[in-house]
Amino acid sequence: xxxxxxxxxxxxxxxxxxxxxxxxxxxxxxxxxxxxxxxxxxxxxxxxxxxxxxxxxxxxxxxxxxxxxxxxxxxxxxxxxxxxxxxxxxxxxxxxxxxxxxxxxxxxxxxxxxxxxxxxxxxxxxxxxxxxxxxxxxxxxxxxxxxxxxxxxxxxxxxxxxxxxxxxxxxxxxxxxxxxxxxxxxxxxxxxxxxxxxxxxxxxxxxxxxxxxxxxxxxxxxxxxxxxxxxxxxxxxxxxxxxxxxxxxxxxxxxxxxxxxxxxxxxxxxxxxxxxxxxxxxxx
Amino acid sequence: xxxxxxxxxxxxxxxxxxxxxxxxxxxxxxxxxxxxxxxxxxxxxxxxxxxxxxxxxxxxxxxxxxxxxxxxxxxxxxxxxxxxxxxxxxxxxxxxxxxxxxxxxxxxxxxxxxxxxxxxxxxxxxxxxxxxxxxxxxxxxxxxxxxxxxxxxxxxxxxxxxxxxxxxxxxxxxxxxxxxxxxxxxxxxxxxxxxxxxxxxxxxxxxxxxxxxxxxxxxxxxxxxxxxxxxxxxxxxxxxxxxxxxxxxxxxxxxxxxxxxxxxxxxxxxxxxxxxxxxxxxxx
Numbered sequence: 017x018x019x020x021x022x023x024x025x026x027x028x029x030x031x032x033x034x035x036x037x038x039x040x041x042x043x044x045x046x047x048x049x050x051x052x053x054x055x056x057x058x059x060x061x062x063x064x065x066x067x068x069x070x071x072x073x074x075x076x077x078x079x080x081x082x083x084x085x086x087x088x089x090x091x092x093x094x095x096x097x098x099x100x101x102x103x104x105x106x107x108x109x110x111x112x113x114x115x116x117x118x119x120x121x122x123x124x125x126x127x128x129x130x131x132x133x134x135x136x137x138x139x140x141x142x143x144x145x146x147x148x149x150x151x152x153x154x155x156x157x158x159x160x161x162x163x164x165x166x167x168x169x170x171x172x173x174x175x176x177x178x179x180x181x182x183x184x185x186x187x188x189x190x191x192x193x194x195x196x197x198x199x200x201x202x203x204x205x206x207x208x209x210x211x212x213x214x215x216x217x218x219x220x221x222x223x224x225x226x227x228x229x230x231x232x233x234x235x236x237x238x239x240x241x242x243x244x245x246x247x248x249x250x251x252x253x254x255x256x257x258x259x260x261x262x263x264x265x266x267x268x269x270x271x272x273x274x275x276x277x278x279x280x281x282x283x284x285x286x287x288x289x290x291x292x293x294x295x296x297x298x299x300x
Numbered sequence: 301x302x303x304x305x306x307x308x309x310x311x312x313x314x315x316x317x318x319x320x321x322x323x324x325x326x327x328x329x330x331x332x333x334x335x336x337x338x339x340x341x342x343x344x345x346x347x348x349x350x351x352x353x354x355x356x357x358x359x360x361x362x363x364x365x366x367x368x369x370x371x372x373x374x375x376x377x378x379x380x381x382x383x384x385x386x387x388x389x390x391x392x393x394x395x396x397x398x399x400x401x402x403x404x405x406x407x408x409x410x411x412x413x414x415x416x417x418x419x420x421x422x423x424x425x426x427x428x429x430x431x432x433x434x435x436x437x438x439x440x441x442x443x444x445x446x447x448x449x450x451x452x453x454x455x456x457x458x459x460x461x462x463x464x465x466x467x468x469x470x471x472x473x474x475x476x477x478x479x480x481x482x483x484x485x486x487x488x489x490x491x492x493x494x495x496x497x498x499x500x501x502x503x504x505x506x507x508x509x510x511x512x513x514x515x516x517x518x519x520x521x522x523x524x525x526x527x528x529x530x531x532x533x534x535x536x537x538x539x540x541x542x543x544x545x546x547x548x549x550x551x552x553x554x555x556x557x558x559x560x561x562x563x564x565x566x567x568x569x570x571x572x573x574x575x576x577x578x579x580x581x582x583x584x
Contacts, residue, residue: 125436142430149433150426150470152409176495184481186434193489197468200493202500205477209484211460216486 017241020170020268024162027169028278035282035289036078042293043079051080051292053111053137053284054103058096059089059119068115074281080288083109093123097130104132110295111137111288116187125186134294137287140187149194155287160192162279163224163245164199172222172243172268175200180216182206182233182256183226188247192224213237225256233257243268247276301525304454304552308446311453312562319566319573320362326577327363335364335576337395337421337568338387342380342402343373352399358565364572367393377407384414394579395421395572400471409470418578421571424471433478439571444476446563447508447529448483456506456527456552459484464500466490466517466540467510472531476508497521509540517541527552531560 043050053075057068072082085099096118103112112135118124128140136144139157147154156164167174179201183189193205206216207227217223217237223244225233230250235258238244244266248256255272262269270276327334337359341352356366369383380402387396396419402408412424420428423441431438440448451458463485467473477489490500491511501507501521507528509517514534519542522528528550532540539556546553554560 125434142434142436143427144430145433146426146428146430149429149474150409152426176493178495190433190478190481194474197474197489197491200491202488202490202494204486204488205481206486207481207484209460210486211462 017264017267019263019266022166022170022172022245022268022270022275024166024270024276024279025274027166028282031165031282031286032074032078035286038293039079039289042289042296046292046296049108049296051110051289052108053080053082053113053288054085054106054109055082055113055115056085056087056096056099056103057115058087058091058122061117064115064117068113071113071281071284074285075288078285078289080285080292089119091119091122093121093126096122096127100127100130104130104135109135110292111135111284113138113284114140116140135291137291138187138284139191139287145186145191145194148191149198151198155291156195156283157187157191158284158287159188159226159247159276159280160195161287162281162283163192163247163276164195165283166270166276166279167222167243167245170268174222177201177221177243178219179203179222179224180206180220181224181226182213182217183228183247185226185228189224189226192226192247196222196224223257227256229256230254231256231258235260235262238262238266240265241267245270245276246272249273249277301548301551303547303550306450306454306456306529306552306554306559308450308554308560308562309558311450312566315449315566315570316358316362319570322577323363323573326573326580330576330580333392333580335394335573336392337364337366337397337572338369338390338393339366339397339399340369340371340380340383340387341399342371342375342406345401348399348401352397355397355565355568358569359572362569362573364569364576373403375403375406377405377410380406380411381414384411388414388416388419393419394576395419395568397422397568398424400424419575421575422471422568423475423571429470429475429478432475433482435482439575440479440567441471441475442568442571443472443510443531443560443564444479445571446565446567447476447531447560448479449567450554450560450563451506451527451529454552458506461485461505461527462503463487463506463508464490464504465508465510466497466501467512467531469510469512473508473510476510476531480506480508507541511540513540514538515540515542519544519546522546522550524549525551529554529560530556533557533561
């Protein structure tokens with residue numbers, strides 16, 4: 017079997033080109049104003065800093081702007097909430113991204129939920145999650161929404177397929193399970209208390225690794241002809257799924273890196289543009 | 301195997317007795333004020349009218365009050381939203397129940413979501429759903445929350461079990477899947493596009509019938525020793541699951557009627573009391 021490479025990098029680049037055109041068009045009808053994504057980075061985690069920088073760059077590449085707010089490691093929940101309130105109120109800010117994870121003393125959920133739904137371009141609020149789950153218009157959590165975009169780009173059949181999502185985090189595994197269910201897959205959500213993970217994975221037509229542990233999902237568990245999506249990223253370009261022998265045996269595979277990561281960023285940018293477009297319509 | 305009957309009627313009665321004591325206590329600290337559930341019935345569906353009446357009676361039995369608003373079949377979304385706004389603003393109303401389903405011309409989701417989160421004692425809002433899904437404090441959707449209460453009452457093990465939920469409606473199947481997942485089951489959410497439902501059900505340690513079709517799930521599909529929860533109710537006391545031969549072969553079974561139904565109502569009443577308790581605290 018020749019495997020399809022789900023080339024997130026290429027699809028993201030293609031999407032970026034389209035977004036650049038749309039951004040230029042928006043600026044023309046909007047008095048030259050540039051859409052702005054505000055990113056908040058709390059503390060000094062080097063990978064988080066890198067992600068925030070990549071997201072800012074992705075905005076600028078398509079003609080949007082990004083404003084990064086860096087807060088110290090010792091920031092309190094109250095201080096972070098104040099900053100979010102400020103960005104919620106700023107009319108020139110269209111999207112707000114609070115980089116996950118935040119330092120332990122901060123109530124991340126409370127801070128996520130303080131972001132105005134209209135500006136929640138990273139799809140992290142509980143209301144946004146609920147609306148997405150109910151098939152109502154909402155910005156989906158960027159990583160699973162990016163995965164859905166990638167699967168759709170390659171016309172990967174989802175309806176009626178058995179999908180197994182490994183990991184149930186609030187911004188990855190849970191929304192992924194609901195998005196796949198809404199696309200008519202039969203979804204099993206696995207996690208640390210799943211007794212026989214191998215057996216679950218073995219049945220899957222679509223496997224999503226969203227567990228955050230390097231090579232936790234063994235290649236030998238994955239059935240022939242499955243679609244394999246790896247949302248993990250660990251130092252050294254290692255994903256959540258052991259890649260050995262998947263190529264040639266699976267129907268489609270995301271590379272790590274260059275699969276899910278670029279789609280996350282592209283989705284964030286696309287959702288920021290959509291928020292800016294909506295804001296322009298509302299104000300005109 | 302001697303099957304446990306998950307006797308919702310008995311558990312609900314036991315809960316009601318506890319709630320009556322709590323309600324009496326609340327009235328004492330709250331200047332004699334009686335907690336009130338407002339129920340809205342739109343149109344003339346006879347089963348909906350019966351449900352609303354049963355819910356009102358359940359409130360009164362424990363010393364709470366209920367106020368039923370009946371709106372005509374031709375009610376518009378705007379008219380219903382206005383009524384909800386009025387109840388949201390009424391300080392003496394602690395809980396609001398909009399009886400599902402509403403007539404087709406009404407945007408039910410929009411109306412559900414207009415209910416203030418603090419008064420959403422039936423657990424129908426997208427925000428409430430999102431909060432429940434994220435393990436944040438929220439009123440759960442009454443039927444799945446009632447099922448969780450019933451399972452916990454009988455100490456049915458959930459962690460690590462394979463749960464299969466058949467049906468993915470916004471107020472039953474979807475929240476049920478997330479509640480079971482949050483209780484550490486490995487959950488598969490099945491629906492009309494599931495290819496081999498029999499095979500999914502056959503693997504389940506816990507089966508929840510939430511599909512709304514009489515005897516849609518065959519008894520022969522259910523494995524020995526499974527826990528069987530039937531959330532369906534159809535004329536003539538018929539559930540979603542064919543009951544033949546389940547007794548003696550399954551570990552635990554909900555009867556229809558007398559299983560899930562009474563727990564739904566008891567949960568609604570319990571959540572209304574909790575809302576009233578919270579309101580009393582806030583105002584004192």
